[in-house]
Amino acid sequence: MKRQSDAPGVNRRDFLAASSALPLAAAALTPAPARAARRAQRSRQDPIRVGLIGAGANVRNVQIPGFRRMPECEILAVANRSLESSQRVADQFGIPRAYSHWGELLEDDDVDAVLIGTWPYMHRTLTLATLESGKHVLCQGRMANTAGEAREMLEASKRYPDLVSQLVPTSTSYRLDNVLKGLINEGYIGEVLSVELQRLQTGDRTGPQGFADTGGELGWRHSFEFSGYNALNIGSTYESMMRWMGPGDRVMAMTKIHVPYRRGPDGLMTSVAIPDHIDVLYELANKAQVHLRFSATTGMSNGNQTWIYGTEGTIHVDRDQTIYAGRRGDAGLSEVPNPTEEQAYYRVEEEFINAILGIEEVTMATFETGVRYMDFVEAVYRSAQSGEAIYLPT
Numbered sequence: 001m002k003r004q005s006d007a008p009g010v011n012r013r014d015f016l017a018a019s020s021a022l023p024l025a026a027a028a029l030t031p032a033p034a035r036a037a038r039r040a041q042r043s044r045q046d047p048i049r050v051g052l053i054g055a056g057a058n059v060r061n062v063q064i065p066g067f068r069r070m071p072e073c074e075i076l077a078v079a080n081r082s083l084e085s086s087q088r089v090a091d092q093f094g095i096p097r098a099y100s101h102w103g104e105l106l107e108d109d110d111v112d113a114v115l116i117g118t119w120p121y122m123h124r125t126l127t128l129a130t131l132e133s134g135k136h137v138l139c140q141g142r143m144a145n146t147a148g149e150a151r152e153m154l155e156a157s158k159r160y161p162d163l164v165s166q167l168v169p170t171s172t173s174y175r176l177d178n179v180l181k182g183l184i185n186e187g188y189i190g191e192v193l194s195v196e197l198q199r200l201q202t203g204d205r206t207g208p209q210g211f212a213d214t215g216g217e218l219g220w221r222h223s224f225e226f227s228g229y230n231a232l233n234i235g236s237t238y239e240s241m242m243r244w245m246g247p248g249d250r251v252m253a254m255t256k257i258h259v260p261y262r263r264g265p266d267g268l269m270t271s272v273a274i275p276d277h278i279d280v281l282y283e284l285a286n287k288a289q290v291h292l293r294f295s296a297t298t299g300m301s302n303g304n305q306t307w308i309y310g311t312e313g314t315i316h317v318d319r320d321q322t323i324y325a326g327r328r329g330d331a332g333l334s335e336v337p338n339p340t341e342e343q344a345y346y347r348v349e350e351e352f353i354n355a356i357l358g359i360e361e362v363t364m365a366t367f368e369t370g371v372r373y374m375d376f377v378e379a380v381y382r383s384a385q386s387g388e389a390i391y392l393p394t
Contacts, residue, residue, distance in 0.1 A: 078090050232296060
């Protein structure tokens with residue numbers, strides 16, 4: 001067995017491992033103002049030209065189709081883990097230019113905007129380099145490895161106010177968001193007293209039926225080097241909950257690694273640094289207590305559930321995302337109508353391109369939102385390590 005720090009690169013994007021030796025300036029040899037001025041000379045009728053850095057499954061299955069639905073933009077270039085990999089993606093999707101390194105893509109003056117589709121450990125480096133090259137940036141969720149890196153990204157975005165900086169938001173709660181925000185904000189349940197929420201994996205990335213995947217493969221989500229403080233889906237869940245009831249305050253947590261070793265790409269068993277079972281307590285602004293439970297080791301569990309208790313009523317969301325609610329005096333909970341046409345839906349690429357065109361402002365998700373959820377995930381880690389309460393922001 002070996003420790004994770006001795007492990008080779010996990011699964012893919014080996015080309016990014018060398019990026020730490022490449023100064024940011026190498027990815028932005030031409031100053032941003034000069035680049036922006038040259039692009040401004042193009043006709044306003046020209047489409048927004050997008051470059052992709054990292055083209056994993058989510059980029060191929062979600063972001064590329066999202067951009068291609070918009071006549072106002074064109075996917076012009078891609079830089080994946082190698083020139084061969086970039087070319088395969090380019091051939092598959094009809095992308096004109098394939099690059100062997102992300103620095104080459106950022107040097108392309110015809111690229112107006114960049115989608116960063118890599119693992120979290122590269123998000124800070126690539127975001128800073130993209131902004132310094134004078135290009136708009138849309139970065140995958142799990143904003144960064146640490147809250148400190150996230151803040152560097154936010155500060156960089158403020159230095160370039162004419163460039164759009166956006167994160168891909170979590171989409172797991174879209175169909176719930178409008179109803180839950182309405183019920184809470186309109187006082188249906190009175191003052192929120194407590195929240196019980198569980199997000200239990202039941203066989204998607206874990207073993208059969210959600211049991212502990214003992215001896216399973218080591219992925220980037222198990223590695224502190226590649227994923228940082230991000231564990232399971234605590235950041236995306238907190239992002240959703242901020243939409244419903246605002247940010248939290250004091251955080252306490254306990255974590256556990258039930259599967260301490262996994263099989264690396266070389267076949268050797270390697271130590272795991274990221275917990276697979278987490279319990280979190282935190283307080284809302286009104287001091288209501290929130291209990292979050294996350295796990296990849298709860299075999300045959302009933303999956304995701306949410307309970308929101310108030311002075312005058314209760315809201316329950318079951319594993320199928322059906323919403324139930326009841327008020328004081330009711331015989332029980334009743335299903336709450338949630339018509340499809342009134343639900344929020346995924347439109348990240350549209351919002352990003354529209355923001356560049358000046359049609360709308362970014363609302364989901366801003367870099368400020370990302371810093372808040374990175375503060376939360378880091379607070380969870382720090383509390384679990386110290387046994388103490390951690391106050392937000394960290």
